[in-house]
Amino acid sequence: MLPEIGALHETGDPWEPYRLIDPEGSRVEPVALYFKDVQAGGSPATTIRSYGMDLLRWWRFLWALGLEWDKVQREDARDFCLWMQYADKPKRDHWRHRGTVPAPVPSTPRAPGPKKLPPGTPNPVTGKPSIGTKYSPNTRAHSETVLRGFYDFHLESNSGSLIVNPFPLARSRRASRAHAHHNPMDGFLPEGSGRYRPKIPARVPRRIPDEKYAEIFAGLEWDRDRALLASWAATGSRAEELLTSRQRDVLAGEQVIGVIRKGTEDYQQLPASPDAFIWLRLYQEEFWRKGSPRGRNEPLWCTLRRPWRPLSYHAARAMFMRAQQLLGSNWTLHDLRHTAAYRMANDPEMSILYVQQILAHRYLSTTQRYLIPSLDEVIEQGRAHLARQERKRLHPQPPQPAPGYNPDSLNNLFGGPL
Structure with missing residues (x-):
């Protein structure tokens, strides 16, 4: 687990809504320049905060290994993506208890409350899994996209000692842009962008019954x-x-x-x-x-x-x-x-x-x-299908007469239903 050094501070200044601070309390200048470029493109302060959390995680990785931001290699970016894939997320205290001494454990045990499910377990009512201990594919994909854009910006600006982007494009896209020569009459095919970008599972929107x-x-x-x-x-x-x-x-x-x-x-x-x-x-x-x-x-x-x-x-x-x-x-x-x-x-x-x-x-x-039918509707229709199959098994229909025979004549001859 990475040491929680540095911070992303909210300044309250509309010209610089958020600022990335190093362990000495100084502003990280490469990130500040990137934030100005993002803000100039019309992005709100919430977007800058989202980008800042990804950059803070990357900077903590660099500080822990003693690496310079403009001298990292693609192997370092690969190791960071692997770390995000297997490492546990940091456990943060509630904002009301940060910086305070933990309260002593009461001698009288509390009444047992509802049993808390382990992280990542599907909820028995909604079917939605709870927040797990690992970084989700969406978080890892967002982080890879932000960091690749950050280094693209500094490569264009010729900042630092950068030679290549440590977060490269996928090998199939190194020579062309995404969706090159796309026919506007056709839909967009899924096309990977970053080499270390994880696959994001398609999520079906969940409604409340x-x-x-x-x-x-x-x-x-x-x-x-x-x-x-x-x-x-x-x-x-x-x-x-x-x-x-x-x-x-x-x-x-x-x-x-x-x-x-x-x-x-x-x-x-x-x-x-x-x-x-x-x-x-x-x-x-x-x-x-x-x-x-x-x-x-x-x-x-x-x-x-x-x-x-x-x-x-x-x-x-x-x-x-x-x-x-x-x-x-x-x-x-x-x-x-x-x-x-x-x-x-x-x-x-x-x-x-x-x-x-x-x-x-x-x-x-x-x-x-x-x-698209919701998961609840799919399960309901599946149960109805199984119930119909069970009724057919318990109450099978009598075989139909062969073509050319009059059902009334067969009923008179063999005593069928009136």
Whole structure:
């Protein structure tokens, strides 16, 4: 396991949202230059943070082995990708307990709670595996792409002592770009990009069945949480998009809620159900009586207690996880978006093009994933097929008469059914 030295600091400066710090507390200049280039391309601060976590992991690998960033060889990049494949992820303490002395173990044993499943075990309710101890293929693929782009940038800038990119392209692509001479009438074939990029398994979007959604909804305590779940399941917006809405973005008369789209940062109004607006009004009236900020430019979603603050994604996620404790499920907030997408895509009276616009998908092929039957539907149809086969085995049909014979005459002759 790598030593946890260095850090990625959030500065609060819009010109430099994040800064990679070495063990001496100094800024890592090659990473700072790359961040400026990424930010100039229109990437938000969340993208820079995502890239920064991958670069921090790579720099810790270099610091542990005593390597210089501009003198590494392809063998070093290969060893790093192998390390990510087999090493365990670091275990981090909760943010409330970092830097504090661990509390003593109580002498009186606690009452036994629900048995916690081992990491990576599929959940018995949802079928989704829990977070494992190893780095997932998506994390490793993202890291390889970021590091290859980082070294491509410095090769073009002629920075340091770089001669080649330590994270090379796949051997089949060294002489050409991806999808060269592609026919626009044909689909894109899967084509590997990085030599050390792992294969990512295709994931089927998981929706929450209606009966399980009703159980989770019934376990919520506050009208604010009910309004949130009803809005997510109706609009199909991402969790962060809905949490950034203002009170002026709610138009109950037109039954739409305005959000800022992720990536493009475009403003878009999304249709919501009457049920969502009822819970939203109940939540607002209750909190306005308590003194919650009221105004067109005030946040739409606030904390439950003073001091009133905008509801963050992590607080909303914790609320959703608490609501699932009794059910024992591990659905995420993004599964609510999948649920809304499945409902709209499988409505025979709604065009898939309208669903694409509501979900803000760039490609129609992304929306068409929701036309594929979900895993729950596949299992249900498989069980129904096996039940039909069992009924045929227990109650076989009598053989049909040969062609040319009158069934009524055979029944009179052999005493068949009347």
